[in-house]
Amino acid sequence: MKFLRFNFCHPVKGNVHLTLLSKDTPKSQHSVFDSQETNLIEVPIDHCEDGKWKIELDWEYENEFFMHKKEFEIKAHKKIY
Template sequence: MKTIQFNFNHPVKGNATLSPANCDGGACVRIKVESSKDNLLEVPVNNCNEGKWKLTLNWEHEGRMFSHQEDFEVTNENNFRSH
């Protein structure tokens, strides 16, 4: 399984949105995510077609809302690169 991994210093439970760079609103994928016991968060990107994508993470920790955006690219070699 292809994933994008994040290491946090606290537990994370929230939502991830995967959007193609040219997203018109209908092609976006939203999934619920939760970090493991060691605060590692793995966001699956198996269903992302070749091209440029944006990952948006939203979560709450200790009553505060957090958001993180990450651009990445899926290449025809079945790999991806973070920007």
């Protein structure tokens, strides 16, 4: 399984937004994350098709709001026989 991993300095709860940028009609997905007692967030990307994507994380910590945005690309691994 493929993941995007984010390591925080403290436990966090928030939202994940994934948007496919490389198609004429952008596709978007939303989910909620909770690192519970760890500092690690793993966002699964196995279901994401090939192309350019944008991930946005937003969360609240100690009454302050934070956001992280990053673009990434998924490329198919072609097998050569």
